[in-house]
Amino acid sequence: MVKGIFVNLPVKNLDSSIAFFKSLGFTFNAQFTDETATCMVMSDTIYAMLLTEAKFKEFTPRNICDTSKDVEVLLAISLESREAVDALVSKAVAAGGKTYSEPKDHGFMYQQAFHDLDGHAWEIFYMDPSFVQPT
Incomplete structure (x- = not known):
């Protein structure tokens, strides 16, 4: 594990x-x-x-991805609330990051996204814990 x-x-x-x-x-x-x-x-x-x-x-041995044209990975991180998602993305934009999509509200999940200074794509989301079923 x-x-x-x-x-x-x-x-x-x-x-x-x-x-x-x-x-x-x-x-x-x-x-x-x-x-x-x-x-x-x-x-x-x-x-x-x-x-x-x-x-x-x-x-x-491979080339580093040119993040101005391509994406190498989506880094998705979950936070404790919708407000925390909004706050983190606002801080990222204030520090020089750039959003690349509108906020998305799926009911059970809320997400926003930004590129950091090097163009890495960060997907920030909150998911209602009651929505996730035990496996």
């Missing part, structure tokens, strides 16, 4: 990315931070490694 996840994202300017995500309320683990990378703490088991493009290229 999976114990956690570390999502690795290439960034053009590490300091700018750290400032952007700090403004959204995220913290960073100094133990895994240097001039080429940082570990953004998203929860007790979810982390995003922000890596300079040069550092990122050490882990893959």
Whole structure:
């Protein structure tokens, strides 16, 4: 069983990315931070490694996606309420991010989306817990 996840994202300017995500309320683990990378703490088991493009290229033989034209992944994160979704997206836009779709209300789920400074696509949503059936 999976114990956690570390999502690795290439960034053009590490300091700018750290400032952007700090403004959204995220913290960073100094133990895994240097001039080429940082570990953004998203929860007790979810982390995003922000890596300079040069550092990122050490882990893959493939080209880094041009996020101005293509999407490499949709990073979907759930929050505790619709208000929290709106607040986080508002902070992202104020910090230089850009929304790329209108908010969507599906009744049981509410979502908004933004691109961060490097064009990574973040889908922020709230899902009514009573809607999810036990498996």
